[in-house]
Amino acid sequence: xxxxxxxxxxxxxxxxxxxxxxxxxxxxxxxxxxxxxxxxxxxxxxxxxxxxxxxxxxxxxxxxxxxxxxxxxxxxxxxxxxxxxx
Amino acid sequence: xxxxxxxxxxxxxxxxxxxxxxxxxxxxxxxxxxxxxxxxxxxxxxxxxxxxxxxxxxxxxxxxxxxxxxxxxxxxxxxxxxxxxxxxxxxxxxxxxxxxxxxxxxxxxxxxxxxxxxxxxxxxxxxxxxxxxxxxxxxxxxxxxxxxxxxxxxxxxxxxxxxxxxxxxxxxxxxxxxxxxxxxxxxxxxxxxxxxxxxxxxxxxxxxxxxxxxxxxxxxxxxxxxxxxxxxxxxxxxxxxxxxxxxxxxxxxxxxxxxxxxxxxxxxxxxxxxxxxxxxxxxxxxxxxxxxxxxxxxxxxxxxxxxxxxxxxxxxxxxxxxxxxxxxxxxxxx
Numbered sequence: 163x164x165x166x167x168x169x170x171x172x173x174x175x176x177x178x179x180x181x182x183x184x185x186x187x188x189x190x191x192x193x194x195x196x197x198x199x200x201x202x203x204x205x206x207x208x209x210x211x212x213x214x215x216x217x218x219x220x221x222x223x224x225x226x227x228x229x230x231x232x233x234x235x236x237x238x239x240x241x242x243x244x245x246x247x248x
Numbered sequence: 249x250x251x252x253x254x255x256x257x258x259x260x261x262x263x264x265x266x267x268x269x270x271x272x273x274x275x276x277x278x279x280x281x282x283x284x285x286x287x288x289x290x291x292x293x294x295x296x297x298x299x300x301x302x303x304x305x306x307x308x309x310x311x312x313x314x315x316x317x318x319x320x321x322x323x324x325x326x327x328x329x330x331x332x333x334x335x336x337x338x339x340x341x342x343x344x345x346x347x348x349x350x351x352x353x354x355x356x357x358x359x360x361x362x363x364x365x366x367x368x369x370x371x372x373x374x375x376x377x378x379x380x381x382x383x384x385x386x387x388x389x390x391x392x393x394x395x396x397x398x399x400x401x402x403x404x405x406x407x408x409x410x411x412x413x414x415x416x417x418x419x420x421x422x423x424x425x426x427x428x429x430x431x432x433x434x435x436x437x438x439x440x441x442x443x444x445x446x447x448x449x450x451x452x453x454x455x456x457x458x459x460x461x462x463x464x465x466x467x468x469x470x471x472x473x474x475x476x477x478x479x480x481x482x483x484x485x486x487x488x489x490x491x492x493x494x495x496x497x498x499x500x501x502x503x504x505x506x507x508x509x510x511x512x513x514x515x516x517x518x519x520x521x522x523x524x525x526x527x528x529x530x531x532x533x534x535x536x537x538x539x540x541x542x543x544x545x546x547x548x549x550x551x552x553x554x555x556x557x558x559x560x561x562x563x564x565x566x567x568x569x570x571x572x573x574x575x576x577x578x579x580x581x582x
Contacts, residue, residue: 163445163462166539166547167554173484173493174551176559190388194464195474197540202484205535213385225479225538 164191165198165210172205184209196224388459390426395448395463397421422448422461429453435557438463442472443510443546449557458561460554476542480507484535493534510545 168189175183191212198206214221397418418438423430428450436448446463465474481498497511 163464163543163547163550166543167460167462167551170495170547170551173495176555176562188384190385190392192385192389192392192464195540195543197543199479199538201535202537205484211381211385 163194163197164189165194165206165212168209169198169202169206172209193221195220196226391450391459391461394422394425395446395461396466397425418446419448422450426450434458434561437553440467440469442469443542444549444553445470445473445546447550447554449554449561451561458558460558462550473542473546476540476545478541479538480541480544481536481538483533484537486532486534507541507545511548 168187171187172183187209189206189210191210193214194212212221395418397416398421419433419436422436423433432451432453434449434451438446438448440446440463446466448461450459450461451457452459463470465471483496483498485494485496486492487494497507
């Protein structure tokens with residue numbers, strides 16, 4: 163949520179803050195979920211700091227990671243099927 | 249009659265357990281076996297074809313070249329799935345997993361990156377910069393924690409239930425946690441509903457800044473928002489005349505029905521119409537992205553609600569920083 167709010171404030175900066183919004187705002191996200199695609203990463207790079215604790219699943223679970231896991235399982239299945247067949 | 253009923257219940261239960269085992273547990277066993285066999289297979293082939301003895305493996309920067317060789321081998325081995333778009337990252341991930349497992353087996357501990365590799369991974373940040381970032385994170389963790397009040401302390405205790413029944417004064421608890429003065433809590437909203445998160449705006453006198461704290465998932469309403477995990481597609485567009493940025497959502501028929509009212513049509517900032525009907529002078533699309541629908545919609549709701557309060561605070565107090573702190577229920581309790 164902090165990441166998204168920072169993103170919205172960067173796209174539509176507050177008029178009451180004089181100067182560059184990017185320099186005056188910082189966002190800290192504690193174990194935030196993966197909610198944005200990588201394409202908008204460049205907008206948030208200098209502003210958002212995220213913290214992930216150990217092997218916490220929530221920040222690591224995203225649309226892309228689930229797709230990757232599915233494909234890894236498929237790949238191992240392919241290997242196993244071929245091994246048994248051969 | 250009772251005996252029959254009891255037996256049928258037992259039978260159903262047994263069958264249920266068996267089916268659950270077949271559906272959920274067996275594939276996991278199968279996956280474990282598959283990983284193990286492919287590990288052994290790869291280890292054998294590495295030894296035969298590339299002369300890499302994984303029993304003598306020591307993890308270091310030089311061995312990253314070995315990683316390339318393993319990737320090459322994986323490339324040859326898994327030709328069948330080459331058409332998959334994420335094949336490259338998947339290959340690296342697999343090779344990495346195999347290396348870690350092998351390394352753990354040989355050295356009896358988790359593989360650790362050496363210093364040079366760690367520098368590469370840290371994206372050019374120096375150790376000092378990382379330490380500063382860590383200190384900042386620790387400082388603002390108090391605010392993130394404060395939005396939950398005492399909830400964190402009750403998570404694994406039986407007192408949770410009592411707490412649910414009683415009234416929780418989040419304002420009081422936030423002030424107690426962050427140790428700010430009562431008048432420095434400028435605005436707060438704690439009763440979250442779906443698509444409307446809880447938040448508070450505080451004035452941090454020590455650093456002369458406004459701290460905007462967004463609470464993460466804490467109750468059923470927040471979880472309802474989390475579970476709305478469609479993705480919304482949007483463009484960041486630049487206006488030709490004023491050079492202002494705008495978000496333009498690319499709605500299909502389904503999402504238009506669900507989210508149109510929530511985001512708001514023809515507002516100043518968010519254009520929900522497709523094409524260039526509202527901003528005909530917009531020519532340049534800077535970026536296209538995707539976002540978690542529930543979170544984005546609730547962020548927009550919060551943005552609309554919070555912005556006047558934040559602006560007012562800035563104008564009144566002449567502060568230098570605007571800062572946002574986000575928290576998450578699951579993380580803080582770990």
